[in-house]
Amino acid sequence: MTAFQLEIWISQILEPSSTVYNVGDYYEITGAVDGALLERAARTAVDEAGSLGARFVTAPDGAPAQELGPAEWDFDVLDLSGTPDPEAEALAWMRAQLDRPVDLTRGPLLAAALIKVSDDRHFWYRRFHHILLDAHSCAVLARRTADLYNALHSGTPSSPNPFEPVTTALEHDRAYRAGRLARTDRDFWEQEATVWPVTGRLKADAPPAPVARNGEHVLPRAVIDAIHEQSERLGVSPAHFQITAAALYLWQATEAEEVTFGCSVAGRPTRKLRDVIAPMANILPMRVAVEPGRSVRDSFQHADGRIRQALRHHRYRYEEFRRALSARPDHPAQQGVGPLVNILNFDRDLHFGAAKGVVHTLVTGPIPDLGFCFDSRSGSEGTAICVEANPANYSAEETQAHADGLGLLVGELASVDPATALRALGRG
8 A cells, every 4th residue: 555545544444434535526517428338438447547446455464455456336327307406416315425434345435326417417426435546536537537438429449548557656655655755854844843833723623524514716717817917926836826825814814923734735746656546645734924014925935935845845644744743742632734725727627529527526535624725617717716614613604704715815816916015915
């Protein structure tokens, strides 16, 4: 197993009935879709990946092991178009599926369904256990499924299997842990843990829930264009602009001198690793000092420096950092690092023949507190700020308020004079 898989395995073994590592999404397909062809394409893509039939067992010496084999899983077909509220019925069915525990030793660790909600709308639902893959893998697998569907639909040959074997990720992980870079990264993050602030949080972590509350605020295309223009003026990338905006939103919400949060990173530094279906994502702990009198330009450049510094050590496992943090006697046990920030800066919309598929995330994994995701959309649709919130910490109204609050701040930061002091934000 990779180090990340081992962390998930330990958590699941300790709580075998927990469903917090079930991840899922669905594609809303508008237009005619052939259900039999979609199932055939989805099964072919899963087989090509080579890693999704894995079972996770304990070897005779007590060590956990991953056994690869053919994937056996269900693809359900449902017609809810005749119900009073087909979309609500479909969402309830999908969420109930996500709330079913799975056995890592037996599986199946994935499932799918095609749900008809009207004559020209279907939901293609997918559920996986996080020990098999991450968000990057989910997106790559969906795109391969669409490519295979379109080849079947048009009667043309499909492109060759694009996936690398999961052993590529295992070898990469093993080499890193045995090398000098891992020791350098460990020294950096252990030092970070010693100076990590205990303030600057919205709320303490709560036990992860299987289903998060969701909020969404859509940034129109004009705001996205303004972000790119402002990023050039500030000398930062658009992705770092969005991460910094999230940091400044947390500063406004907490009024802390230093805010803390986590940034999701793909953990795939090579082309081969980008073609492996496996969980390789990591979380970078981030702390950013904020000075109200500092200009917007200086604030963004300061945060950009902190992000770049952390990225140089992106392969060190977040779980190890958490353990170093918990060892501090002055650090609250459930403090964590704060909300998670994720940037999805690629188009995830798909086409199935003439039909269009738009993805909707149901749950991305355990959410101890709050998650902010900047999800790019195609064409003129802009970017959605999606918020996942632990229901133990936030109401539905609070969740949506965070999505709207961050969206409004992003819009203001995209158009404000870079010389403006931070303390002046929100006063016009």
